[in-house]
Amino acid sequence: MDSPQPGMESEKQINDEEVKSIIEVMAASGKYWHDWDKLKGMLSFHLKQVLLDYPEAKMTIEQQQSCLGESLPELAKRLDDALNSFAEGPPFTLQRLCEILLDARNIYSKLSKLALALEKNLLVTSTLTISSDPYTIQNAVTEAGTDTETETKGSPVESNGVEPITSAGDADEVMAEVEEAEVEDVMTVDMDTIEAIVRSSEAADTTPTGDS
Numbered sequence: 638m639d640s641p642q643p644g645m646e647s648e649k650q651i652n653d654e655e656v657k658s659i660i661e662v663m664a665a666s667g668k669y670w671h672d673w674d675k676l677k678g679m680l681s682f683h684l685k686q687v688l689l690d691y692p693e694a695k696m697t698i699e700q701q702q703s704c705l706g707e708s709l710p711e712l713a714k715r716l717d718d719a720l721n722s723f724a725e726g727p728p729f730t731l732q733r734l735c736e737i738l739l740d741a742r743n744i745y746s747k748l749s750k751l752a753l754a755l756e757k758n759l760l761v762t763s764t765l766t767i768s769s770d771p772y773t774i775q776n777a778v779t780e781a782g783t784d785t786e787t788e789t790k791g792s793p794v795e796s797n798g799v800e801p802i803t804s805a806g807d808a809d810e811v812m813a814e815v816e817e818a819e820v821e822d823v824m825t826v827d828m829d830t831i832e833a834i835v836r837s838s839e840a841a842d843t844t845p846t847g848d849s
Contacts, residue, residue: 656683657739664735668768673726680727680738681717684755687741688713691748705749712752719759726764734758 656679663669669676688694688709693701698708705712728734737744737754745751 653686655679660735660739663731664739666768667732668770669727669731669765670768670770670772673723673767676727677720677723680734681720683738684716684720685713687738687751688716688748690742691751693748705752712748716752716755716759719756722759723764726766728759728761729763729765730758730761731765 659671659676659679660683671679693704694709696704696709701708707715734755737751737758741751745754
């Protein structure tokens with residue numbers, strides 16, 4: 638990567654992998670556990686790295702101004718100022734912000750579109766509070782998936798909208814109802830048959846014979 642342009646320098650003491658792993662956790666869970674000032678520095682660092690990864694970063698200042706309406710350092714400062722305006726905690730759009738930062742090039746092919754998306758997620762007023770849940774990378778990442786899975790399993794419904802049988806007791810009850818219905822059908826048929834025979838017999842008894 639080329640040397641950063643003036644105003645785009647990042648704090649070298651921040652470890653890239655550590656920052657990325659923390660952002661991945663926030664993108665997966667929508668929560669945060671770290672001191673906000675420290676976290677803000679990490680997000681600022683990664684934001685500048687993402688901006689520098691775009692082809693526009695290699696353009697001259699004049700070309701950037703023509704393409705973006707401002708130079709890259711000016712864009713970075715504007716977004717950084719928006720991020721730093723959150724004093725008490727991160728914006729409630731933190732999860733989406735992290736998702737964008739992790740996969741910016743695949744989501745937005747042009748830096749101008751990325752800038753608009755980041756700005757949109759930073760121009761909010763509501764903030765998040767620090768999570769009190771235990772923090773481990775594995776638990777935080779899998780927690781979001783567990784919540785979704787629980788919602789899916791909460792009310793099992795087949796694709797045709799019929800709720801499935803959930804226990805052996807329910808199955809026995811259903812089978813008993815089916816058998817009872819079958820017995821009733823058989824009895825109804827038998828009674829109809831008997832009545833028909835009786836009516837036929839009575840008719841035969843009342844029919845006058847040729848001798849009378």
